[in-house]
Structures are given as C-alpha cells and as structure tokens.
Amino acid sequence: MKDIAEQIFLAGVDAVLPEKLIRSQVKLSGDFLHLAEWEFPLSRFRQIYLLAAGKAAAAMACEMERLLGDRIRDGHIITKYGHGRALKRLTLTEAGHPVPDAEGVKGTQRMLDIARKAGENDLVVCLLSGGASALMADLPEGISLDDLKRTNELLVTCGADIAKINTIRKHLSGVKGGELARTLFPATTVSLILSDVVGNRLEVIASGPTAGDRTNFADAMDVINSYSLKEKLPASVLHHLQKGVAGSIPDTPKPDDPIFQNVYNYVIGSNSTALRAAAQKAKELGCTTEIVTETLQGDYTAVADYILDTVENYQRPKRAKPLCLLFGGEPTVKVSGNGKGGRNQHLALYLATRISPKKRITILCAGTDGTDGPTDAAGAVIDDKTVSNALERGINPYQYLNGCDSYHFFQQAGGHIMTGNTGTNVMDMIVAIGED
Numbered sequence: 468m469k470d471i472a473e474q475i476f477l478a479g480v481d482a483v484l485p486e487k488l489i490r491s492q493v494k495l496s497g498d499f500l501h502l503a504e505w506e507f508p509l510s511r512f513r514q515i516y517l518l519a520a521g522k523a524a525a526a527m528a529c530e531m532e533r534l535l536g537d538r539i540r541d542g543h544i545i546t547k548y549g550h551g552r553a554l555k556r557l558t559l560t561e562a563g564h565p566v567p568d569a570e571g572v573k574g575t576q577r578m579l580d581i582a583r584k585a586g587e588n589d590l591v592v593c594l595l596s597g598g599a600s601a602l603m604a605d606l607p608e609g610i611s612l613d614d615l616k617r618t619n620e621l622l623v624t625c626g627a628d629i630a631k632i633n634t635i636r637k638h639l640s641g642v643k644g645g646e647l648a649r650t651l652f653p654a655t656t657v658s659l660i661l662s663d664v665v666g667n668r669l670e671v672i673a674s675g676p677t678a679g680d681r682t683n684f685a686d687a688m689d690v691i692n693s694y695s696l697k698e699k700l701p702a703s704v705l706h707h708l709q710k711g712v713a714g715s716i717p718d719t720p721k722p723d724d725p726i727f728q729n730v731y732n733y734v735i736g737s738n739s740t741a742l743r744a745a746a747q748k749a750k751e752l753g754c755t756t757e758i759v760t761e762t763l764q765g766d767y768t769a770v771a772d773y774i775l776d777t778v779e780n781y782q783r784p785k786r787a788k789p790l791c792l793l794f795g796g797e798p799t800v801k802v803s804g805n806g807k808g809g810r811n812q813h814l815a816l817y818l819a820t821r822i823s824p825k826k827r828i829t830i831l832c833a834g835t836d837g838t839d840g841p842t843d844a845a846g847a848v849i850d851d852k853t854v855s856n857a858l859e860r861g862i863n864p865y866q867y868l869n870g871c872d873s874y875h876f877f878q879q880a881g882g883h884i885m886t887g888n889t890g891t892n893v894m895d896m897i898v899a900i901g902e903d
C-alpha cells in the first residue's frame with residue numbers, strides 16, 4: 468500500500484507541473500496571447516518584460532520563454548537553490564529559502580530595476596509561485612540582511628499560518644503586498660500564479676506582489692503580539708512596523724487602489740488540481756476514492772486527529788475496495804529544539820504514533836514541491852506497523868517526535884518519500900488508504 472500511496476501522490480504532482488499548466492491555459496495565436504477570458508494583442512505593446520519568483524519560477528519561465536521567444540525584451544527570475552533551469556533570454560538568480568540571503572537581495576534588486584523600466588505601453592508578465600516571499604528579499608531603510616534573516620527564522624518556526632507570516636513580510640518590503648504592482652504601474656501586468664495557499668488568496672500567495680493588500684501595519688503588530696515575538700524580533704524591524712502603525716510609512720496599496728486597474732491576476736494551478744489528478748489515479752488503481760478537503764490547516768495534532776477520525780469512521784460496504792481518502796492543505800508545526808524535519812514528516816510520524824494497531828491504515832504526507840522543511844525529502848509514508856517495527860529495532864519514535872527530528876527517524880526506520888525538487892509547489896498532499 469505504501470507504493471500505491473506514492474503513485475497516487477506522484478500523479479497529483481505531475482498534474483501541476485508548470486509546463487503542463489501553462490501549455491494548457493496560455494495560448495499564443497498570431498498576435499494574441501490568450502489567457503482565460505482575456506486576450507492581449509502583443510503588437511500593441513512597446514516592450515514585453517518577464518519577472519518570476521518562487522520555487523516554480525524557473526519551470527514557469529522556461530515555458531513562457533518558449534511561448535514568447537524573442538518578443539521578451541528583458542526578464543529576471545529568482546528561485547531557490549537547485550531549482551534553476553537553463554534559459555535563453557532571461558537571467559536567473561538562485562537564492563536562499565525559507566531564510567532569505569544576499570543572493571535574494573541582489574536578484575530582487577535586478578527584478579526591481581527591470582520593473583522600473585516598464586512604462587505605460589509595456590506588458591509585464593509576472594510568474595509567481597510559493598516560496599517567493601522568502602526568495603524576494605529587499606531591505607527597508609534601516610533593516611539589515613541579518614535582521615531580515617532573523618525575522619524570517621522566527622516567523623517560519625513560530626507556528627503562525629502563512630497568511631499571518633505574510634502579513635508581516637508584506638509590511639517589510641517594497642515588492643510584496645502589491646508594491647511590485649505599484650512600481651509597474653501604469654504598465655499592463657499579467658500575473659500567472661501557482662497557488663500554494665489555502666483558499667488561493669491572491670494577497671497571500673508569494674505575499675501578493677501584484678495583488679491589493681487587505682492587511683495593514685496594525686495587523687502585522689497583532690500577529691507579533693499574538694505569537695509573543697516582540698521581545699525576539701530585531702529592534703530595527705519592530706521600529707519599522709511601529710513607524711508604519713504611527714502612519715509615518717505609507718501602507719501597502721489596497722485592492723481598490725487605481726494602480727490595479729491594468730493588473731490581471733490569474734491562478735493557473737492549485738492544490739485542488741493536484742488532488743483531482745490523484746483521485747483519478749487512485750480510482751485507476753482500484754480504490755474507492757474521495758477528496759475530503761483541500762483546506763487542511765492548523766496545528767498538526769488537530770489535523771492528525773481529523774485525518775484519523777475521517778479514515779477510521781468512513782462508512783462503506785465491508786470487503787469493498789481499499790479506501791483512498793485525499794486531503795490537501797498546509798498544517799503548521801511549532802518547531803522546538805535542533806532536530807531536522809519538516810511539517811509533513813512530523814505529521815506522518817505523529818500519525819504513526821496515533822493509529823490504532825487494530826486498523827490497517829497507510830498514510831503518506833508530502834509536499835508537492837519535493838522538499839519538506841529544510842530537508843531533501845518530500846515527506847514520509849507510515850502505516851499501522853511503523854511504530855511497532857521501529858520500537859523492535861530500538862528506534863524510539865516518541866523521542867524523535869519530541870525533538871522535532873522526524874527526518875532522522877525516517878532515515879533510520881525507512882519511509883521517506885524522495886522525489887527531488889519537483890519544479891512545482893501547490894502545498895501538501897495527504898493520501899490515506901484504509902483496508903478491511
């Protein structure tokens with residue numbers, strides 16, 4: 468069943484590869500670029516620029532470069548280390564993620580230099596995907612790179628969900644929270660967005676560089692207070708946010724701002740695209756299948772209870788086919804200690820400790836981007852025997868769980884899902900298979 472679960476997961480990932488998504492939804496016919504209900508007559512534009520950021524940026528850019536060829540005047544891509552691809556006309560920076568680094572600062576500077584060149588009669592194609600918030604690193608006045616790094620480290624480990632994390636990131640940037648659109652105005656901007664966010668909220672994905680922001684500086688301070696980050700944050704960051712609350716720094720542009728009148732934001736793929744393909748594969752493999760949710764979020768312990776409860780109590784005829792339940796989303800883990808892991812491996816290990824030994828259940832938890840937390844694993848697959856087998860071999864799952872060291876647990880006990888970097892990113896998938 469572990470192999471079956473992996474095949475189902477991989478079918479989901481395959482359906483959200485950027486080249487497939489762009490090829491099927493963005494068409495060029497003669498002079499016209501077609502996207503959803505819009506068409507853009509390319510010869511009307513003086514110049515075409517391309518800007519891309521995120522874990523899927525290079526794969527997305529390759530496909531757009533293939534489509535638009537030498538019509539692109541200039542463009543730059545920022546992606547995570549190891550996620551680059553060979554490009555013909557566009558330049559690329561590989562940078563730090565989830566903690567920003569100096570390369571990210573340089574790449575963002577280059578992006579902004581291009582953005583500033585765009586004028587009223589130009590078209591700018593933006594390709595945005597998850598990871599972009601960390602990869603695009605710009606430094607507001609008075610904030611050093613070390614301060615930004617420390618802030619991001621605190622944010623990604625404090626247990627806050629991505630909407631809350633990005634509320635802060637948007638208020639520490641001249642690119643996020645619609646600020647890129649502000650720089651690009653009045654050029655026509657078309658953003659193709661690969662969503663890795665529950666509910667596909669444009670202002671949250673990649674911190675919404677071309678989307679109007681509904682949050683403000685006071686909301687950012689609220690997040691800091693509710694996660695007790697005030698004492699831990701660098702003074703420069705706190706000072707910047709406090710100045711924002713006092714009104715001495717302009718807030719991010721809001722959705723009704725006229726700068727968005729020429730901006731076309733379009734989500735080309737999301738977790739639900741992957742779940743539908745996974746469900747199709749599960750049916751082909753002979754399972755009774757259901758997509759339970761694409762909005763899993765919240766603390767991993769509550770998420771685990773929900774998954775187990777759903778699998779264990781699912782009503783179906785006896786001796787029917789195996790049951791495959793699919794879940795999508797992004798649970799959160801409050802990390803403590805110096806262990807190595809990711810939220811999928813951590814959730815999988817926790818689930819292993821919670822499955823009733825009387826049930827025959829297999830569960831795979833993995834990130835569609837192929838890298839779970841700061842590890843080279845996409846996630847892990849467990850079953851009702853994982854804990855007993857490990858204990859027999861002298862490997863204590865509870866110790867690894869408490870130390871947030873799930874990676875080393877699966878390295879010893881087996882169960883890692885290793886895909887390598889997939890070139891896409893639409894959150895996490897959980898494949899749960901139950902047998903009678």
Ligand SMILES: Nc1ncnc2c1ncn2[C@@H]1O[C@H](COP(=O)(O)OP(=O)(O)OP(=O)(O)O)[C@@H](O)[C@H]1O
Pocket residue numbers: 522564565597598599600601623624629663799800801802806807808809810813834836838839840841871872873892
């Ligand atoms: N030792 C650990 N155990 C469990 N989870 C961890 C551990 N270290 C980091 N994490 C989790 O990994 C997450 C960051 O990893 P990852 O790069 O997969 O995030 P991501 O959310 O996919 O990034 P992005 O949203 O920017 O694409 C954090 O949410 C953090 O809680």
Ligand SMILES: O=C(O)[C@H](O)CO
Pocket residue numbers: 596597598599600601629633663664671672673674
């Ligand atoms: O980059 C980010 O902000 C997250 O991946 C959500 O899109």
